[in-house]
Amino acid sequence: xxxxxxxxxxxxxxxxxxxxxxxxxxxxxxxxxxxxxxxxxxxxxxxxxxxxxxxxxxxxxxxxxxxxxxxxxxxxxxxxxxxxxxxxxxxxxxxxxxxxxxxxxxxxxxxxxxxxxxxxxxxxxxxxxxxxxxxxxxxxxxxxxxx
Amino acid sequence: xxxxxxxxxxxxxxxxxxxxxxxxxxxxxxxxxxxxxxxxxxxxxxxxxxxxxxxxxxxxxxxxxxxxxxxxxxxxxxxxxxxxxxxxxxxxxxxxxxxxxxxxxxxxxxxxxxxxxxxxxxxxxxxxxxxxxxxxxxxxxxxxxxxxxxxxxxxxxxxxxxx
Numbered sequence: 624x625x626x627x628x629x630x631x632x633x634x635x636x637x638x639x640x641x642x643x644x645x646x647x648x649x650x651x652x653x654x655x656x657x658x659x660x661x662x663x664x665x666x667x668x669x670x671x672x673x674x675x676x677x678x679x680x681x682x683x684x685x686x687x688x689x690x691x692x693x694x695x696x697x698x699x700x701x702x703x704x705x706x707x708x709x710x711x712x713x714x715x716x717x718x719x720x721x722x723x724x725x726x727x728x729x730x731x732x733x734x735x736x737x738x739x740x741x742x743x744x745x746x747x748x749x750x751x752x753x754x755x756x757x758x759x760x761x762x763x764x765x766x767x768x769x770x
Numbered sequence: 771x772x773x774x775x776x777x778x779x780x781x782x783x784x785x786x787x788x789x790x791x792x793x794x795x796x797x798x799x800x801x802x803x804x805x806x807x808x809x810x811x812x813x814x815x816x817x818x819x820x821x822x823x824x825x826x827x828x829x830x831x832x833x834x835x836x837x838x839x840x841x842x843x844x845x846x847x848x849x850x851x852x853x854x855x856x857x858x859x860x861x862x863x864x865x866x867x868x869x870x871x872x873x874x875x876x877x878x879x880x881x882x883x884x885x886x887x888x889x890x891x892x893x894x895x896x897x898x899x900x901x902x903x904x905x906x907x908x909x910x911x912x913x914x915x916x917x918x919x920x921x922x923x924x925x926x927x928x929x930x931x932x933x
Binding site for chain 2: 726737740741743744745746747748749750751753754757758760761764765766
């Protein structure tokens with residue numbers, strides 16, 4: 624199984640940005656953990672992050688082209704604004720998970736809207752940085768069509 | 771007795787299912803044919819593996835649901851709740867739900883809200899905000915029976931960190 628884990632703006636600051644909300648783990652820590660779990664479970668995990676909306680769109684398109692089986696996306700702030708990501712995500716026919724470290728619905732009202740959620744199969748939020756590994760760990764159990 | 775001591779050390783988890791969840795035939799079968807019994811069996815298996823003491827409940831009675839949350843919460847270390855529509859409709863039930871969750875989170879108990887289907891897919895108006903209670907709370911939606919599995923795994927990890 625091939626999985627892209629796509630991360631949006633400011634997630635590169637994990638560990639230093641408001642750690643009381645997002646935790647002390649860095650993105651490298653999380654990425655390492657996911658790749659390690661992936662190896663154990665026979666999943667090829669590719670971890671990526673960008674501050675640019677277009678990169679996220681292009682990576683979703685790459686996932687379509689490269690016949691990736693599942694995408695886990697933390698679009699961060701673009702979750703609440705990006706119709707472009709919504710459209711790209713809709714075009715991807717593999718399994719789709721929207722993920723957030725904190726629970727956006729418990730925060731400011733401008734974070735209550737998700738453009739990613741309606742295009743996703745599932746939404747996982749508020750489980751901290753561990754949310755990533757919990758999702759990767761579970762993927763082999765799900766009835767995902769593997770290319 | 772040593773066995774009793776080990777049992778006493780087990781953390782107690784309440785999984786609470788709201789009105790209507792006794793019949794799951796309306797749900798998409800992507801994750802296989804669902805029934806509440808299957809969810810209970812799977813939850814029990816995961817809890818056994820993680821050494822958690824599970825109390826799995828469902829009620830169609832609103833008062834009973836909030837009673838379970840508020841009065842019985844002292845008996846549990848963590849709660850997973852499938853509140854059906856209570857979490858995303860601005861109704862009187864939402865206000866009660868919000869208060870109940872706030873009470874739990876003030877006690878620093880891990881709470882995770884789960885939904886079988888992806889609730890963001892249900893409405894066509896994607897800009898409509900989701901109404902959820904205050905406090906720290908996990909949220910898993912759209913993974914069928916696995917919404918419960920991931921919530922149990924996350925809560926177990928959280929309880930271990932708190933210990």
